Amino acid sequence: MGDVRRRAAKTPGAADKPTRTAILNAAEAIMREEGYAAVSSRRIAATAGLKSQLVHYYFKTMDELFGALLARVEEQYFGRLAAAAAASAPLHAVWAMLIDENGPRLTKEFIAMVTHRPVLRREIAGSAERTRSLITALIARALNEHAPDHSPPASVLAVMMESIGRLIVSDAGLGVSATHDETIAFVESQLARIEPVASKTPGRRAAGAKPS
Numbered sequence: 001m002g003d004v005r006r007r008a009a010k011t012p013g014a015a016d017k018p019t020r021t022a023i024l025n026a027a028e029a030i031m032r033e034e035g036y037a038a039v040s041s042r043r044i045a046a047t048a049g050l051k052s053q054l055v056h057y058y059f060k061t062m063d064e065l066f067g068a069l070l071a072r073v074e075e076q077y078f079g080r081l082a083a084a085a086a087a088s089a090p091l092h093a094v095w096a097m098l099i100d101e102n103g104p105r106l107t108k109e110f111i112a113m114v115t116h117r118p119v120l121r122r123e124i125a126g127s128a129e130r131t132r133s134l135i136t137a138l139i140a141r142a143l144n145e146h147a148p149d150h151s152p153p154a155s156v157l158a159v160m161m162e163s164i165g166r167l168i169v170s171d172a173g174l175g176v177s178a179t180h181d182e183t184i185a186f187v188e189s190q191l192a193r194i195e196p197v198a199s200k201t202p203g204r205r206a207a208g209a210k211p212s
Helices: 003-009 018-034 040-046 052-058 060-085 090-098 105-113 118-146 154-174 180-196
Strands: none
Touching: 018 040, 018 052, 018 060, 018 105, 040 052, 052 060, 052 105, 060 105, 060 118, 090 154, 090 180, 105 118, 118 154, 118 180, 154 180
16 A cells, blocks of 8 residues: 555545545546546535535545545456456456546546646556556466467567557547557457457447446
8 A cells, every 4th residue: 555545544534434435426526527637625525515624634635535536446447357357358358448438537637647746656657567467467378378379478468458448548538539440450350369259359338328
């Protein structure tokens, strides 16, 4: 547990009490709709229907609040990632997560936040390394089982999967979709070499679905 999370865990009401949960829910809602820059103790209090003093009672600083929210988001994310890793075709399931436009909204906000709140950098970097290690291990296992010819190292393939997935989601947020279908088809054809499946695992969200 990092310094920010450790301090947040020691604040009053660190156990998951209704008021603390309401504060985190409000902060998350504001971040999703307007970005991290719009999050303030006053906005959180107004959204949650609380007095602003309560926000400061549960979280002494905004760094502590963001650290607690990051910990909660990570718990949910790694829960999904663990479920994907346990699927019958884990690489395909992880790929579906990486290109899910509904998923990484808060992740992008936390990454952008690092410039102004460097205390969170170590926490976010640790999450990124944990994700990279898990994906690399899944690819290494698949390569070991199926051993396709002329495959790059597992670590390189992991970076490629994450980078392409991140770019596709980022593009989609801007309304850009040029070459996405071809790129996704290529990645999935390579995944099929590494991790053969009987039927294609759905990758992209259904057309017309709206991001949260």
